[in-house]
Amino acid sequence: MRTYCIIGDPVSHSLSPAMHNAAFNSLGLDYVYIAYKVSSSELEDSVESLRSVKISGFNVTIPHKTAVLQYLDEVDQLSRKAGAVNTVTNIDGKFKGFNTDVHGFVQPLLNRRIDFRGLSVLLFGAGGSARAVVTSLSNVNGISRLVLANRTYSKSLELSKLAEINGLTCSVARVEEAKAMAKRFDLVVNATSVGLQSNESILDSEDIDGSSTVYDLVYRPVMTKLLENARAKGATIIYGYEMLLEQGAQAFEIWTGIKAPILAMKKALFGVFQEPK
Numbered sequence: 001m002r003t004y005c006i007i008g009d010p011v012s013h014s015l016s017p018a019m020h021n022a023a024f025n026s027l028g029l030d031y032v033y034i035a036y037k038v039s040s041s042e043l044e045d046s047v048e049s050l051r052s053v054k055i056s057g058f059n060v061t062i063p064h065k066t067a068v069l070q071y072l073d074e075v076d077q078l079s080r081k082a083g084a085v086n087t088v089t090n091i092d093g094k095f096k097g098f099n100t101d102v103h104g105f106v107q108p109l110l111n112r113r114i115d116f117r118g119l120s121v122l123l124f125g126a127g128g129s130a131r132a133v134v135t136s137l138s139n140v141n142g143i144s145r146l147v148l149a150n151r152t153y154s155k156s157l158e159l160s161k162l163a164e165i166n167g168l169t170c171s172v173a174r175v176e177e178a179k180a181m182a183k184r185f186d187l188v189v190n191a192t193s194v195g196l197q198s199n200e201s202i203l204d205s206e207d208i209d210g211s212s213t214v215y216d217l218v219y220r221p222v223m224t225k226l227l228e229n230a231r232a233k234g235a236t237i238i239y240g241y242e243m244l245l246e247q248g249a250q251a252f253e254i255w256t257g258i259k260a261p262i263l264a265m266k267k268a269l270f271g272v273f274q275e276p277k
């Protein structure tokens with residue numbers, strides 16, 4: 001019997017327990033995955049408690065992805081680059097951190113055989129997930145330019161430093177400016193919370209070009225207003241659930257060393273969501 005969990009605040013909305021328990025069940029593994037609400041003031045004690053109960057591994061979500069680094073024994077190179085950890089594994093009592101959002105973001109692009117050579121990218125947002133996106137983009141060869149736009153301008157300036165340190169040609173735009181030039185980008189990514197459980201969209205359909213790829217990290221609802229607008233213009237769309245699934249699959253593989261049963265995990269998600277047409 002092994003135990004895994006997710007820590008975050010809020011955490012009750014998390015789909016990770018359903019996804020990982022489905023994966024364990026489908027392979028007949030006697031493992032269980034649970035969610036713990038942990039506030040920022042409880043983080044250090046909670047990580048130590050997980051150590052004393054010999055937890056096999058855990059996921060970390062909002063708002064602890066950066067703060068947790070200081071309580072781990074080791075972190076891999078990608079998490080250090082991103083400055084954030086979302087997956088921890090217990091190796092003989094030592095906690096090692098990984099960032100599977102970085103892989104989770106890029107895999108749906110690879111699945112669609114998107115050519116990164118000369119690709120221009122417009123990224124909305126400068127929070128935790130935008131950091132993972134920037135780290136992902138700096139790991140693939142060929143991105144020609146990256147423009148960052150965020151409601152709080154100073155945060156995009158800060159994120160642009162991470163992009164540049166990691167070798168990307170990057171500039172910063174105000175959100176309104178970015179909307180006006182969105183049609184000129186091959187890939188447009190929404191890494192803000194705009195559209196989360198709402199009918200809002202960072203871009204109207206007139207702001208979107210049919211030859212672009214539009215990727216929304218928001219996965220509730222599955223078909224966000226942004227993706228609806230992009231689809232109406234004939235653009236290629238990438239759903240947030242795809243990243244969720246891929247980051248979960250990589251976490252599963254880090255923990256178990258077994259190839260993730262991605263179909264069982266997807267089925268668990270669509271037991272909650274309605275599958276898009």
Ligand SMILES: NC(=O)c1ccc[n+]([C@@H]2O[C@H](COP(=O)([O-])OP(=O)(O)OC[C@H]3O[C@@H](n4cnc5c(N)ncnc54)[C@H](OP(=O)(O)O)[C@@H]3O)[C@@H](O)[C@H]2O)c1
Binds near residue numbers: 191243
């Ligand atoms: N698909 C996946 O696997 C996956 C993984 C991670 C996150 N996500 C989703 O991605 C979204 C962002 O997550 P996160 O972890 O990056 O959160 P975060 O660190 O809290 O950052 C939130 C971002 O959204 C912006 N924002 C929030 N409300 C806004 C508004 N009303 N108008 C304009 N911008 C607004 C913030 O701008 P300011 O800086 O101005 O506050 C910030 O850039 C969430 O919806 C989350 O569910 C999906």
